[in-house]
Amino acid sequence: MRFISPKIKNMWNPAELKDKYDVVIIGAGVHGLSTAYYLAKNGVTKVAVLDKGYVGGGASARSTAIIRANYLTIEGIPFFRESLKLYEDLSKELSFNILFNQMGRLDLGHSDSDIFNLNLRSEFNQALGVESNIIGPEEILEIEPKLDLRVGKPHPVIAALYHPPAGTARHDAVVWGYAREASKLGVEIFPFTEVNGFVLSGQSVKGVKTNKGQILADSIVSATAAWSSSVMSLMNITLPISTYPLQAMVTEPLKPILSATISSPKLHAYAYQTDRGEIVIGGPVDPYSTFSQKSTLFMLEELATFVLELLPCLRDVNVLRQWTGLCDMTPDYAPVMGFVEGVEGLVLNCGWGTWGFKAAPISGKTTAELIINNRVPELIKPFGLSRFEEGRLVNEKASATAAALH
Numbered sequence: 001m002r003f004i005s006p007k008i009k010n011m012w013n014p015a016e017l018k019d020k021y022d023v024v025i026i027g028a029g030v031h032g033l034s035t036a037y038y039l040a041k042n043g044v045t046k047v048a049v050l051d052k053g054y055v056g057g058g059a060s061a062r063s064t065a066i067i068r069a070n071y072l073t074i075e076g077i078p079f080f081r082e083s084l085k086l087y088e089d090l091s092k093e094l095s096f097n098i099l100f101n102q103m104g105r106l107d108l109g110h111s112d113s114d115i116f117n118l119n120l121r122s123e124f125n126q127a128l129g130v131e132s133n134i135i136g137p138e139e140i141l142e143i144e145p146k147l148d149l150r151v152g153k154p155h156p157v158i159a160a161l162y163h164p165p166a167g168t169a170r171h172d173a174v175v176w177g178y179a180r181e182a183s184k185l186g187v188e189i190f191p192f193t194e195v196n197g198f199v200l201s202g203q204s205v206k207g208v209k210t211n212k213g214q215i216l217a218d219s220i221v222s223a224t225a226a227w228s229s230s231v232m233s234l235m236n237i238t239l240p241i242s243t244y245p246l247q248a249m250v251t252e253p254l255k256p257i258l259s260a261t262i263s264s265p266k267l268h269a270y271a272y273q274t275d276r277g278e279i280v281i282g283g284p285v286d287p288y289s290t291f292s293q294k295s296t297l298f299m300l301e302e303l304a305t306f307v308l309e310l311l312p313c314l315r316d317v318n319v320l321r322q323w324t325g326l327c328d329m330t331p332d333y334a335p336v337m338g339f340v341e342g343v344e345g346l347v348l349n350c351g352w353g354t355w356g357f358k359a360a361p362i363s364g365k366t367t368a369e370l371i372i373n374n375r376v377p378e379l380i381k382p383f384g385l386s387r388f389e390e391g392r393l394v395n396e397k398a399s400a401t402a403a404a405l406h
């Protein structure tokens with residue numbers, strides 16, 4: 001009996017690169033592809049998405065894929081609230097299972113000052129329509145009986161901020177879902193197409209120069225995450241962005257022991273269990289700016305130490321792999337979105353730091369609205385590049401687990 005291999009269907013349609021598009025998006029990660037999808041959904045289909053590597057092969061491939069909205073500022077909470085709402089229906093929207101698991105989240109408090117800060121976040125969250133409340137040790141144990149809540153530890157767990165709508169998703173499924181649906185609507189996606197310059201005319205950007213030739217466009221979107229500063233330097237634009245490595249690791253598969261994401265802002269560590277039983281563990285960005293994606297023994301040991309203080313049941317569990325992604329960090333831990341003053345036709349979508357995956361749906365939706373209407377949506381007005389010159393910083397750093405060393 002002869003075996004006939006099934007025909008493999010591409011996730012997105014192959015295409016020939018054209019000379020002119022309405023919109024060119026640099027970066028085929030989750031932000032670039034979500035922008036392309038929402039543009040096409042609203043009738044702008046002459047869109048090209050370019051990437052120097054694989055589709056979704058950069059920061060999107062290295063995300064720990066946590067989704068939440070329990071932030072601190074009046075600018076950040078509504079933005080991430082709307083992104084979480086979009087994630088709740090995204091599998092249906094894209095006709096593709098992104099494996100969204102709305103497991104909830106516990107941000108642990110170990111001291112009176114921790115509890116003060118968590119209470120502040122809870123009140124801000126509730127005032128702005130995000131479900132988030134303080135719970136005590138008994139309620140914590142009902143949710144996570146494996147947590148070590150013994151009294152007398154160096155960092156005892158006193159209370160927690162419980163955020164029931166939080167969850168996780170399969171990062172590559174989100175990328176593929178957006179790419180597939182955008183392609184169905186007419187968007188053209190080009191991996192291994194590196195942008196190495198821009199076509200300028202006076203104070204306007206008219207296109208991009210690539211390793212495959214010149215491409216003209218009415219609008220250019222830079223959604224290149226950790227490489228944003230490098231890409232913008234091709235136009236002599238300096239961004240207030242530094243690139244830092246962010247490491248994570250995953251254990252061997254276990255029987256179910258965790259039902260929510262556990263995070264300790266004081267210990268700068270978090271953990272959750274995947275559908276496959278692995279424990280994903282992450283923490284702070286590295287203490288130095290670099291484009292290196294090498295994992296380090298120091299960070300593995302540090303993360304293991306902090307997580308074992310919370311979950312000593314993991315003491316004899318093997319770590320299967322460790323990896324490093326790159327984060328585009330701004331001074332105030334908030335993104336840079338919108339037009340660039342003095343450069344017509346250029347749109348920025350960057351500065352996501354450790355929160356890019358959480359924001360992907362609303363980031364793409366609002367960036368598309370900006371291009372279509374030629375007007376900055378209210379939701380992203382606080383994130384303009386000009387805020388750094390005007391002194392309108394957004395202090396979202398206080399709600400970041402990854403803010404340990406910055």
